[in-house]
Amino acid sequence: MLQSPTSAAGAAAQTVGLMLADSRLPSGGHVSSSGLEPALMAGMGRDQVEEYMLVRARTAALTDAGAAAVIRHGLLEAGQNESGQSSAELLTRTERAWAARTPSRAARQIASELGRGLLRLATSLWPDAAILRQLGTAPSRPVVMGAVAAHAQLEAEELVRLVVYDDAAAAAAALLKLDPGDPAEAMILVLQTCASVEDRVAGVAALTEPSDIPSSAAVQMEDWIEHHAHTTRRLFRA
Amino acid sequence: MPETATTSPAEAAPAAKDRALRLGIAGPVGTGKSSLIASVCRALSEELRLGVITNDIYTDEDARFLRSAGVLDPERIRPIETGACPHTAIRDDVTANLMAAEDIERDFAPLDVVLIESGGDNLTATFSPALVDAQIFVLDVAGGGDVARKGGPGIGRADLLVVNKTDLAPHVGVDVEQMVADATEAREGRAVLALSRTDEGSVSALRQWVLTVLAAHRAGEHIPQDPGPMAPHFHADEDHPDGGYVHSHA
Ligand SMILES: Nc1nc2c(ncn2[C@@H]2O[C@H](COP(=O)(O)OP(=O)(O)OP(=O)(O)O)[C@@H](O)[C@H]2O)c(=O)[nH]1
Ligand SMILES: [Mg+2]
Numbered sequence: 317m318l319q320s321p322t323s324a325a326g327a328a329a330q331t332v333g334l335m336l337a338d339s340r341l342p343s344g345g346h347v348s349s350s351g352l353e354p355a356l357m358a359g360m361g362r363d364q365v366e367e368y369m370l371v372r373a374r375t376a377a378l379t380d381a382g383a384a385a386v387i388r389h390g391l392l393e394a395g396q397n398e399s400g401q402s403s404a405e406l407l408t409r410t411e412r413a414w415a416a417r418t419p420s421r422a423a424r425q426i427a428s429e430l431g432r433g434l435l436r437l438a439t440s441l442w443p444d445a446a447i448l449r450q451l452g453t454a455p456s457r458p459v460v461m462g463a464v465a466a467h468a469q470l471e472a473e474e475l476v477r478l479v480v481y482d483d484a485a486a487a488a489a490a491l492l493k494l495d496p497g498d499p500a501e502a503m504i505l506v507l508q509t510c511a512s513v514e515d516r517v518a519g520v521a522a523l524t525e526p527s528d529i530p531s532s533a534a535v536q537m538e539d540w541i542e543h544h545a546h547t548t549r550r551l552f553r554a
Numbered sequence: 555m556p557e558t559a560t561t562s563p564a565e566a567a568p569a570a571k572d573r574a575l576r577l578g579i580a581g582p583v584g585t586g587k588s589s590l591i592a593s594v595c596r597a598l599s600e601e602l603r604l605g606v607i608t609n610d611i612y613t614d615e616d617a618r619f620l621r622s623a624g625v626l627d628p629e630r631i632r633p634i635e636t637g638a639c640p641h642t643a644i645r646d647d648v649t650a651n652l653m654a655a656e657d658i659e660r661d662f663a664p665l666d667v668v669l670i671e672s673g674g675d676n677l678t679a680t681f682s683p684a685l686v687d688a689q690i691f692v693l694d695v696a697g698g699g700d701v702a703r704k705g706g707p708g709i710g711r712a713d714l715l716v717v718n719k720t721d722l723a724p725h726v727g728v729d730v731e732q733m734v735a736d737a738t739e740a741r742e743g744r745a746v747l748a749l750s751r752t753d754e755g756s757v758s759a760l761r762q763w764v765l766t767v768l769a770a771h772r773a774g775e776h777i778p779q780d781p782g783p784m785a786p787h788f789h790a791d792e793d794h795p796d797g798g799y800v801h802s803h804a
Contacts, residue, residue, distance in 0.1 A: 344649035347637040433649040493638050548613040551638035 324441040332468035336461065337478055339489055344433030348426060349490030349552035350483045351376070351537050354544030362495055368537075369487055369509045373480055375534040376418070378513060380427075380458040381479035382520050382529035383414040385472050387462025389524045391447050395466070403450055406526070407459065413526035414456060420538035422545035424456065426554040431457040438464050472521035477510065480517075484509040490552055567656075570687065571774040574605070574665040575767065576655055578644065578681035580672040580708050581692030586718040586751075588616050590692060590760070591669050593751050595625035597761040602666040602768075605658040606631040607651060609673035611640050616671055632658055640673030645783075648685040655685070667768060677701075680708045683778035688767050691781075693737075694718040695728040702737035702746075709737065711781035714745045714763055721750040 327335075335341060355368055387410055394403035418424050432454045439448050447467045451460065458479060465475040488502040516530075523529065541554050567573075579587045588608070595604055604626060608616035614633035621628040634650050636643035643650055651670060659665050670686060672679055681689045691708035693701055696719060702709060709715055715737050723730045730748050737746045747763065749756045770776035 342647035342649060344647060344653075346639050346642055346647060347635065347650070429650070429653075432653060436649060436653065550612060553635055553637060 327468070329469045329471070330474075332464070333470050333474050333478055336464065337481055337485070339485060341434075341437070343430070343437040345430055345486070347553040348430060348486050349494070349554065350487035351423070351541050351554060352487040352490045353494055353550060353552040354540035354554060355537065356494055357544060357547065357550065358540045360540075365491060365495075366505055366508070369484055369505055370512050371534050372487065372537065373484060373509045373513045374516070375530075375532045376423075376537065377480045377483040378516060378520055378530040378532070379414065379417045380461075380483065381476040382523050383410055383456075383458040383526075384462035384465065384475055384479050385521050385523050386410050386413075386526055386529060387459050388465045388470070388472060388475055391450070391463055391466040395447065407450065407452065407455070409526040410462075410529075411456060411459060413529050414458060417529060417531045417533060418538070419533060419535070420542045422554060423538055423541045425545075427456040427458070428454045429553075431455045431460045434460045434464070438467075442467060473517050476517050476521045480513055481506070481510055493551060569774075570778075571772055574655075574659050574668045575688065575771040576668050576670060576686045577764070577767070578670050578672065578686035578689035579692060580644070580680055580689055580712065581716075582677055582697065585692045585694040585697065586716075586749075587671050587692050588619050589751055590690070590716065590718065590749070591671055592620060592623045592625050593749075593757050594669060594760065594764060595620075595623075597757055598667070598764065599626055603662065603664065604630065605662055605665050605668040606671070607654045607658065607668060608633050608671045609636045609640055609643055609651065610634070611636055611638070611673050630658065630662060636673045641679050644670075644672050644679065644681045644685060646682070648682050651685050667764065677706050678708070678783070680712065680781040680783075683780045687771055687776060687778045688713040689781070690714045690716055692716045692718050695720060695723045695730060695733065696726050698726075699728040699733045699736075702733050703740055705740045707781040707783060710741055711744065711779065713767065713779065714747060715741060716760070717746065717748045719750055720748045720756070721752050 350372060352368065360368060390406035391403055415424055418427070434457055435448065435451055435455060438460065442448060445467045447463050451463055461475065461479055484506045488506045491502050492499055520530065544550060544554060579591060581587055591606055598604065606620060606626060608620065610616050610633060617631050617633035620631050632654055634643065634654050655668050658668060672681065689712045691712035693709065693716065695717060702717065717730065717733055717737060720730050734746050734748050745763065747756065747759055749760060751757065767776060
């Protein structure tokens with residue numbers, strides 16, 4: 317058994333970003349397929365996976381990325397002004413704005429469980445991080461991503477790419493479990509998906525207002541996730 | 555959306571000995587893990603405050619089975635869905651299980667023991683010591699008399715090895731005594747218990763084992779052990795001059 321390490325301080329921002337993007341990150345994330353299993357189980361064809369991932373990126377993933385960016389910006393600002401009050405308000409408003417853009421209760425539930433898992437890990441890594449202690453009990457995952465980015469000094473654009481990548485990579489990994497094919501193809505899908513929203517990265521990264529978080533929702537996708545929550549014989553929670 | 559109220563994870567966790575004993579139950583599919591938990595609940599729910607967490611790949615079937623067994627307040631039995639990675643959820647990424655353990659311990663504080671059933675995966679799945687304080691590995695006689703001898707991390711080094719369903723032994727041509735002797739040898743003397751839910755004496759031995767581990771846990775004398783990810787092997791070790799020292803690489 318190794319000695320308990322004492323501090324995670326001093327990691328470069330990019331290193332933290334890499335860690336967050338790593339599917340091996342022990343924060344409970346392996347139960348998500350980014351909605352792909354719900355889609356396949358609902359009868360979406362294998363030949364539509366590519367399209368699915370592209371739609372997912374510019375809807376749910378950008379909504380998540382926008383919420384994360386707003387949180388990052390707001391918490392960094394509040395840190396400079398020492399305004400604890402306003403950051404609490406920002407957190408609430410952002411959670412609400414994100415929830416309003418994520419109509420499926422099941423999708424929100426899983427995001428909140430994943431957020432809690434990530435926050436648990438983050439507070440163990442950085443027990444003294446004031447930013448993380450403001451987050452309350454079960455913030456959704458994008459909110460925690462934004463807060464970790466603020467704490468680790470991750471750039472806004474890096475954060476947006478990270479959220480989009482994380483979502484796509486989870487879908488690709490799930491695809492390899494659910495309907496295995498050439499693994500290289502799955503990775504091509506990930507890169508292609510990320511590239512497809514590259515022209516949106518700067519704009520989403522610059523967001524500061526919860527009301528400006530992208531609000532394109534893929535209603536069919538949310539409906540599949542909602543339905544999936546009530547099925548059995550599934551390998552993923554969502 | 556915070557749909558469930560939870561304590562801030564920043565709050566310092568109590569020392570292990572001051573919280574419930576977390577007891578893992580692992581073993582191959584169908585060997586009787588849920589039934590063993592039901593037996594423990596039946597035998598101890600009068601004197602101990604218990605909670606149960608089940609890990610299922612697909613559904614909440616184990617939790618439903620235990621709830622319907624009526625051995626514990628259904629609220630105290632909580633399912634976790636491990637998805638495609640039941641192994642991961644009890645070993646390399648225990649996040650969901652730890653959160654569930656913390657939740658149930660808080661919601662029904664104080665609890666004495668939280669029993670955690672693994673999602674029956676395979677012969678090699680064992681719990682991380684970061685999740686459970688002690689673990690029981692369950693085999694059954696129907697799996698054949700040779701299984702115990704063949705070994706594996708759970709069989710070799712779980713805190714207790716249960717050879718279950720001994721009532722079936724005559725029907726499957728297994729010599730229970732031999733199986734227990736083989737297991738004891740494979741385990742280098744660690745505890746082995748021949749169990750059948752229909753044999754009261756064996757259930758009370760199980761009850762006694764749980765109470766003994768709980769007492770050691772409370773006294774701060776019980777140190778969680780990792781059965782290891784793979785078969786044991788020996789290293790010459792200066793700290794253990796009288797022979798090799800069994801360990802596994804975590
Ligand atoms: N004869 C006999 N059958 C038992 C005993 N214990 C359990 N069983 C039976 O074995 C079967 C499996 O029992 P469970 O307790 O569901 O086993 P499990 O290990 O929890 O199964 P999974 O969670 O599916 O891996 C059931 O049909 C039980 O009734 C026993 O002591 N004797
Ligand atoms: Mg079971």
